[in-house]
Amino acid sequence: MCSRWEEEKKEDGVKWTQLEHRGPYFVPLYEPLPDDVQFYYDGKPLKLSLATEEIATFYAKMLDHEYTTKEIFQNNFFNDWRKEMTSKEQKIIKDLDKCDFREIHKYFVDKSEARKALSKEEKQKLKEEADKIQEEYGYCILDGHREKIGNFKTEPPGLFRGRGDHPKMGMLKKRIMPEDVVINCSKDSKIPEPPEGHKWKEVRFDNTVTWLASWTENIQNTLKYIMLNPSSKLKGEKDWQKYEVARRLKDVVHKIRAQYRADWKSKEMKKRQRAVALYFIDKLALRAGNEKEEGETADTVGCCSLRVEHIKLHPRLDGQEHVVEFDFLGKDSIRYYNKVSVEKLVFKNLQLFMKNKDPADDLFDRLNTSILNRHLQSLMDGLSAKVFRTYNASITLQEQLKALTNSEDSVAGKLLSYNRANRAVAILCNHQRSTPKTFEKSMQNLQTKIDAKKQQVEEGQQELKKAEDEFEDTKDAKAEANVEKKKKLLKRLEEQLAKLNVQATDKEENKQIALGTSKLNYLDPRITIAWCKKFGVPIEKIYNKTQREKFAWAIDMADEDFEF
DNA sequence: AAAGCGGGCTGCCA
DNA sequence: CCCGCTTT
Incomplete structure (x- = not known):
């Protein structure tokens, strides 16, 4: 069975025998602001050095966010910013409150608007450029297979946010340079070239780890890695x-x-x-x-x-x-x-x-x-402790699917059952989300659709009645056929209405629950695939393209009898 | 410390 | 995308 997932075993701890790639893609260097976009200190325009200006733009871009008003954020930012200033700048810029980033902020807002307003052709061109980079840097060769890489770009510099009340919020996240990067690949492979005029920190050939490149991030002083995409073997x-x-x-x-x-x-x-x-x-x-x-x-x-x-x-x-x-x-x-x-x-x-x-x-x-x-x-x-989370999540899905699925249901009804089972897991694992900003609006839209469909159903009922009356009078074959036609139409309308109602229920129940995390990380995909096969639900209704790629191993091996 | 899995959110696309 | 956490 499933050849790709059961190739020959490697020695203990060995993860690959061949690994070849192009190294990380470095995000573009900073582009200075146009001369007419200025920073102001104490009300007066002040031309900043390139490095100082770049960091100023990080802050300027965030002006809309609430966290730039937080004292910790401001202090951390200002401290780190001052470290990068020229001594002349340090002597002038002593108070963040006197810094005016609004013009810079507006510049970036306009820029992003302009980007959105690009013509179809221009957007197409941008996409092609991105695709080219993906094609060149986004794949590696691992043991003879071309595999997609997860994060092949270095993270751009910026200000660290962190989640919640993070003591380091606002600190400067520095630009990653080739000199920071350790490359990992196989000895006999084509070693990736560092960008022109640069050197790697180190090139190593460690086949006991799965990463392709790594560097130390300056906020928490921890390692970051370039690793494979979940679709990889x-x-x-x-x-x-x-x-x-x-x-x-x-x-x-x-x-x-x-x-x-x-x-x-x-x-x-x-x-x-x-x-x-x-x-x-x-x-x-x-x-x-x-x-x-x-x-x-x-x-x-x-x-x-x-x-x-x-x-x-x-x-x-x-x-x-x-x-x-x-x-x-x-x-x-x-x-x-x-x-x-x-x-x-x-x-x-x-x-x-x-x-x-x-x-x-x-x-x-x-x-x-x-x-x-x-x-x-x-x-x-x-x-280990986390295995309990995986186990309880998966077993809950399996049990809930068993309890909730009705084989007589329509596909829409079965999907509601699936989502409810998924929801039980998400609640267990405390996977929450904030109510989507567009929730009320999209709920209203759905309600409008439902109302319209109800109207159609009523009309369909009236038409059926009319056709039946006519058949009653005439008893002719044509009228009889018409009754059948109207019946069918009504049935279809009723099904459509039921489906919309199910969607509305699902949406409402899912308001503050995030299903994605459990689906991706805790639920044995074979449970889902077996369920799909057993109840005739197309797998694409549950897993999107990315998810199907990630779960290729399970799609390959699970049949409808699979039991977790 | 190193390695790698788990997490919610945003913008973009089909 | 950009982080937070677990495991070893």
């Missing part, structure tokens, strides 16, 4: 492997649950904390929660890093017992808010863990992610 196999690990968890999860329940009564505090944390990770699909360096990142937490202030205990709430109220900022500073009725022993343990602690103290003070993951690894090979 390498990524596909990794994805497959991930779901296979989750499926192995399925076989032992009952045992693991029994054990952590037993551990709630352990004499060792450390074990108890581990068992309660694992319960949360399993039941609520929380992330592991590594500890983070204070002041370097936004204050967000996961399971192991929960603090006392993040939960409230209610012995009784809204008719339920032993309710834990969670309220904290998780990954990307997305709020996790949930009220959950838990087992009595969990509740008692939480009371114990919180005793004599300050709100800012760790809830699980004897636990961290490495302790937890070491324990999980001992329970099952390859098991």
Whole structure:
């Protein structure tokens, strides 16, 4: 079966035998502003040096955003900006409040308007240029296959934003130069050429990693990589492997649950904390929660890093017992808010863990992610905290599909069931989105369509009645045929109306839920493909082109009998 | 520290 | 696109 996904195995840790590529594509250099676009300091025009001007444009472009009004953003920006100024500029520009970027801002607004207003031909030309770059830099050769690269361009310089309340917001993200870049490829391949007049930082031939190029980013001092697109064989196999690990968890999860329940009564505090944390990770699909360096990142937490202030205990709430109220900022500073009725022993343990602690103290003070993951690894090979998220997401999809799908439904009805199953997963994983800006409007449009369709249905009913009356009178074959015709028409109209109603329901339910993340990262695609085959739903109704490329491995191997 | 997977949002396109 | 997090 599926040849491409089951080629010969490599030695342990070896990811490829051949890797050839052109290196990153460097974003264009800064183009100075036209002379009539000026920066003003203290009301007077001030000509800036090239480097200073470039950084000024970063700030100017952001003037519309609320975060440029934040003190931290402004301070970080101004600090970094001043570092890049000439000494003469430093002596003049001492107060951000006296800086006037409005003309520069307008210049970029106009520019982007002008870009939108380009003729079809001009836009076509731009697209062709982009395609050419994609064609040249966007692919590599890996073990004889031409594979798409994910991010082949270096990130442009700009101001760092970060998510949520990030202490580094506004800092200058520097331009990546070839001298910063480490190239990784195979020894006997055509080594990528650095841009004219430049050198790579290093060229290495490491076949135990999957990246093509890397550099250190200056905000957090961490590495960034150029890697393959999800459609690649390498990524596909990794994805497959991930779901296979989750499926192995399925076989032992009952045992693991029994054990952590037993551990709630352990004499060792450390074990108890581990068992309660694992319960949360399993039941609520929380992330592991590594500890983070204070002041370097936004204050967000996961399971192991929960603090006392993040939960409230209610012995009784809204008719339920032993309710834990969670309220904290998780990954990307997305709020996790949930009220959950838990087992009595969990509740008692939480009371114990919180005793004599300050709100800012760790809830699980004897636990961290490495302790937890070491324990999980001992329970099952390859098991770590995140596997529970994958497992629970996928098994939930499978169960929900089973419960919600009606084989008698139209394709539209089945799709609503699918989306509802997907939604259950997204809610479990807390994948949220802000209500789309256009939500109300598009909802209204849909409602207008529904009203119009209702009208048509009524008309169709009247026409059918008329035709039936006529047949009653005449009893002739022509009139009888007309009745059939009107019946068919009415049926079609009713189906169209039903479909629109289903769409409206789906849209409303999906207002603040993001389905994409779970679909892409947590749901074993074979579950979906099997469901599509079983119920005659075209795969394209669920997965768009990009998604089908990413899940090619699953489309290749899953039949309708697949069970997660 | 290094590697690589997971996340929400925006603009563009079919 | 540009970041945030987990795992090892």
